[in-house]
Amino acid sequence: MKKDLMILGIESTCDETSAALLKGGKEIVTNVIYSQIEEHKKYHGVVPELASRAHAAKIATVIAEALGDNPLDYVAFASGPGLPGGLMVGRVAAETLANFKKVPILGINHLEGHIFACDFEGTEAKSRLQFPLVALVVSGGHTELWYVEGYGKYKVLGKTRDDAAGEAFDKVAKLLGLAYPGGPQVSKQALLGKRDAIHFPRPLLPGTWEFSFSGIKTAVSYYLRDHQNFSIPDVCASFEQAMVDTLVAKTLGAAKKYKVHHIAVGGGVAANALLRETMQHAAAEAGITVHFVERKLSSDNAAMIALAAYKKLEYAEKTGKPVKKNIDINPNMKVRSWD
Ligand code: KG4
Numbered sequence: 001m002k003k004d005l006m007i008l009g010i011e012s013t014c015d016e017t018s019a020a021l022l023k024g025g026k027e028i029v030t031n032v033i034y035s036q037i038e039e040h041k042k043y044h045g046v047v048p049e050l051a052s053r054a055h056a057a058k059i060a061t062v063i064a065e066a067l068g069d070n071p072l073d074y075v076a077f078a079s080g081p082g083l084p085g086g087l088m089v090g091r092v093a094a095e096t097l098a099n100f101k102k103v104p105i106l107g108i109n110h111l112e113g114h115i116f117a118c119d120f121e122g123t124e125a126k127s128r129l130q131f132p133l134v135a136l137v138v139s140g141g142h143t144e145l146w147y148v149e150g151y152g153k154y155k156v157l158g159k160t161r162d163d164a165a166g167e168a169f170d171k172v173a174k175l176l177g178l179a180y181p182g183g184p185q186v187s188k189q190a191l192l193g194k195r196d197a198i199h200f201p202r203p204l205l206p207g208t209w210e211f212s213f214s215g216i217k218t219a220v221s222y223y224l225r226d227h228q229n230f231s232i233p234d235v236c237a238s239f240e241q242a243m244v245d246t247l248v249a250k251t252l253g254a255a256k257k258y259k260v261h262h263i264a265v266g267g268g269v270a271a272n273a274l275l276r277e278t279m280q281h282a283a284a285e286a287g288i289t290v291h292f293v294e295r296k297l298s299s300d301n302a303a304m305i306a307l308a309a310y311k312k313l314e315y316a317e318k319t320g321k322p323v324k325k326n327i328d329i330n331p332n333m334k335v336r337s338w339d
C-alpha cells in the first residue's frame with residue numbers, strides 16, 4: 001500500500017454530517033463535523049426527514065472543506081447501519097467524488113468505525129487496540145457486545161433487545177424536560193444528586209450477553225408519575241448509576257468469560273464520565289485494560305470511518321484476499337468478519 005495513502009471518510013448515518021482526511025492510516029489531517037443538534041433539539045430526538053435534508057444541504061461543503069487541495073487516493077463512506085435518507089446522501093456524495101477523481105470506493109460499517117476510533121490518541125492512530133478483546137459499542141442507536149479476535153474477526157455476543165443505552169438517556173431526559181441530546185444533560189444533573197436516592201432496576205439478563213434498557217426507562221417514568229416533588233438531580237444520578245452498573249457488569253462479565261485482557265468501548269455514550277470511571281476501576285481489579293475512545297471522537301465522525309477503511313485495506317494486502325466493496329447501503333447492517 002502507498003505510504004501516505006490519503007483516504008477521505010464520509011459519515012452521514014444519523015445526525016452528524018462529517019468528512020475527514022486520513023494520511024497513511026496514521027494521521028487525521030482534517031475531520032470536519034457538522035452537527036444537526038440544533039435542527040432536532042425542539043423534537044427531543046432525531047427526526048429522520050429533517051436529518052436527510054440537513055445532510056443533503058451540508059455534505060458538499062463539508063467534503064470540500066475536509067478535502068481542500070489535498071491529494072486523494074480512496075473514498076470511504078459509512079454504508080450502514082443508519083437512517084436510510086442519510087445513508088443515501090452519503091453514498092451519492094461518495095460515489096460522485098470517487099468517480100470524478102477516478103479513485104476506488106469502500107463502504108464501511110459505522111459500528112466498526114466506533115470501535116476503531118479507540119485507536120486514536122489526539123490526531124494520531126496509535127494501534128492501541130490489542131487482541132483478543134471484548135468491545136462494547138454504546139451509542140444512541142446501538143448497544144452491542146462483541147468478541148474481537150483481531151482486526152476484522154468478530155463474533156457478536158449480544159445486543160439490546162429494545163432501547164439502545166443512549167436512547168434511554170435521551171428518553172429519560174425528555175421525561176424530565178431536559179434538552180436533546182439527553183446523555184450530557186442527565187450527567188450534568190447527576191453530579192448534583194445522590195446515586196442511591198432511588199433504586200432503579202439493573203436488567204442483567206443472566207445467561208445472555210444481551211441488554212434491555214426500556215425497563216429502566218419505564219421505572220423512571222413510573223417514579224415521576226407517582227411522586228409529586230421529585231428531585232431531578234436524584235433521578236438523574238440514580239438512573240445513570242443503574243445504566244452504568246448494567247453496562248459495566250455485562251461487559252466485565254463477557255471479558256472474564258472469554259478470558260480477554262482488553263476491552264474497547266466506543267460510541268456516543270462512551271463519553272459518559274461515570275461509565276469511564278466505573279469501567280476502568282472494575283477492569284483494573286480484574287487485571288483488564290480498557291481502551292475508551294477519546295471523548296472528542298466518541299460521537300459520530302468521519303475520521304473513524306477512514307481509519308476502518310485503512311485497516312480493511314491493510315488486512316486485504318496482508319492476507320491477499322480482495323476487499324469487499326460493501327457500497328450498497330443497509331440501514332440494518334450487521335457487523336461481519338472480513339473473510
Ligand atoms: O454515537 P453517537 O454520536 O450517535 C449514534 O451513532 O447513535 O451517540 C449519540 C448518543 C446520544 O444518545 C447521546 O445522548 C449519547 O450518545 N451521549 C451520552 C453522553 N454523551 C453523548 N450518553 C451518556 N452520557 C454522555 N456523557
Ligand code: ZN
Pocket residue numbers: 110114139140267268299300
Ligand atoms: Zn454512531
